[in-house]
Amino acid sequence: MPTESPLGCDGHLLQRRKQVLGAAYRHFYDQPLHPVRGHDVWLVDADGRSYLDCYNNVPCVGHSHPRVVAALAAQAATLNTHTRYLQDGVVAYAERLAALFDPALDTVMLTCTGSEANDLALRIAFDVTGRCGLVVTDNAYHGVTMALADMSPSLQPVAGHVRTVRPPDSYRAEPGTDIAARFAADVQRAVDELRLAGRSPAALIVDTVFASDGVHPDTHGALLAGAQVMRAAGGLFIADEVQGGFGRTGRHWWAFQREPALLPDMVTLGKPMGAGHPLAGIVLQSALATTFGSRCRYFNTFGGNTVSAAVGMAVLDVLVDEDLLARADTVGQHLKAGMQALARQHPAIGDVRGAGLYLGVELVDDPATKLPASALARRLINRLRDDGVLVGTCGREAHVLKIRPPQTFQRAHADRLLEALDTGLRAVGLPG
């Protein structure tokens, strides 16, 4: 039941927002959500109504987790300064983070946002290889800086030094397709095209859960196959874990570890790293940092400041102490099974994909033609919002439900989401 507020005081706030933030800002939902409080998996709006948050991966330990807030407040009251001074906290945090990776990934560089992390990874890749050719997926999103917008086809057409490849989409591939072989062949074609255009390949960079491509965490070996082709061509493999990292996919800390033989040259981190505090970074092989560092100094005023390090440490503490990797795994499996059961009742659900608590539910107008059901997806997420459940969409046609709740999500929350989806799909009717 929609509240009246969007036409009342929220309407005034919306107008003021549009005036002062300008035309480039968008919001979710036909009636924008106006949250004023958050706790665990819940957002509470200005009218006191609670919404089950099935969308926000940033507050990975739940909204306003008391331990994270306490660590933030205590460190901010003590000291907040930067990496040009010697600091215990940032060194201890970087060591702890690096220990969550293969020993070859032993160096940590800290930034404030995933965009800054990916942008820095590009700078290092270009510097170390002396090249600038890039390979990304068809509807990739890697961030908002100029260099990243140029290689984020979900935002704008890619620049001349960028080529795209198909994500490991087993739903839309011809039946029987070897997804890894197709991905490798795509990367080889991209490398060849770059060379024909006079650009040598510097890196293959992929979001390891392929979120903006419609969520494809089951990569069928594509990451390793693609990385091998890129390395044979003299380029690097960069795993963008801004979406998939910090245990969200269950069992592993990092989504790329779902391919056990894969060792990235660099891994970029962001969103959940500070549970909402601006903290992001790169974990990389030390030879790359040494080569880059011999030519360039790196300083980020806020990156790796004492407060960020304390917050990052608290987030790791909570993830471990509350056993949230296992939670993502078991609750995620329950949720995925429930989605698959729903799919058997609702032909609009063409495919259910996911690992842990990162799920994509692909909506189609017809299971046979697999025509993307963008309008249905839009109606559905708005209906769910009105029903008190928050999900988003992704994919080029915005027809895939993007489900990635805080990792404190429980079975009862999953059941609430499944029930709302079932009701919602019946209510918004058949696609048309």
Added chain:
Amino acid sequence: MPTESPLGCDGHLLQRRKQVLGAAYRHFYDQPLHPVRGHDVWLVDADGRSYLDCYNNVPCVGHSHPRVVAALAAQAATLNTHTRYLQDGVVAYAERLAALFDPALDTVMLTCTGSEANDLALRIAFDVTGRCGLVVTDNAYHGVTMALADMSPSLQPVAGHVRTVRPPDSYRAEPGTDIAARFAADVQRAVDELRLAGRSPAALIVDTVFASDGVHPDTHGALLAGAQVMRAAGGLFIADEVQGGFGRTGRHWWAFQREPALLPDMVTLGKPMGAGHPLAGIVLQSALATTFGSRCRYFNTFGGNTVSAAVGMAVLDVLVDEDLLARADTVGQHLKAGMQALARQHPAIGDVRGAGLYLGVELVDDPATKLPASALARRLINRLRDDGVLVGTCGREAHVLKIRPPQTFQRAHADRLLEALDTGLRAVGLPG
């Protein structure tokens, strides 16, 4: 008196730091400072020794200001989410920020770092003008993203679409030089060179206190003169206030306002905006935001989050309630006069420049030749550090003392700095 710790436990920490953060990180001072607490204008190291902070402009309201910490903690405990939802706090903060500018600068876009702000300003400038030529000063620094590194000659050689001009340096210009006319002529030459190279000029972007160029806040009308040339060529004028903003130069909120007739197309903000919390942004004319927004959406996961907005508001509250613009003005004048008195006794001080609490003290090996005294500057800042006073250096030859303390700096603090400088200059001896 240096403590022993750099050879003891700090030596071990230094080694761990080098191992895990890698070769691109640098620190200040031959014996890196290891602060563990901060309050007001003081940093306290692991041995309990206090240092007068004459360097850090980020904690503009003083280290760990209780009102800022309280606002941060309270909002983090309540809600930390993003601009795709409707939020009172971010709208109110953006409105308050915009009200500190000419009414034509009415739109605010929020990021986490000054680098992100400058990078976004470039994206908007390129999009709106359809051009990519840029003009910056000789030793400019505008940030660490790939696009900004390319136009930051203090970091690396500039890219092909960038031309440089001399800063408004009245100390090294020929006596009688019309600084504004020289700057305008330089910008015109840069525009002409860009055109010859097949690039049309998109923007002139300057740090309005010219910090990395050696601190030149007295611009002698150069900003307006340069902006007029750039606009006549169809480009924009971007004032980078990451260094000079938030009242540091005294009297005005923004350093560019020291030239009353100047109205930038965009103003970028950062460092002190959140007093250490990663908060930055752009204030721009709405027509630019509308054009950009009609083609591009803008979303920054952490930019303008509810916590950042609360922190930004608290920083503005403290700056106003503690009258810190006036403080920067009066204490800055006292400090500058003291520096000028020191210069009469120490021939190594070639020039004293500054506005409010942003000062540059240029050290030379000989007042006649004005040869930059880089080695002396290095010895001096290390000596000052050992004496419990923190300053840095800037300028291409790192021979200008960069003095920009928290804006809660008082006359007694200024006197302590002047005394330490006097003693230090005597102790480190004549340049050689």
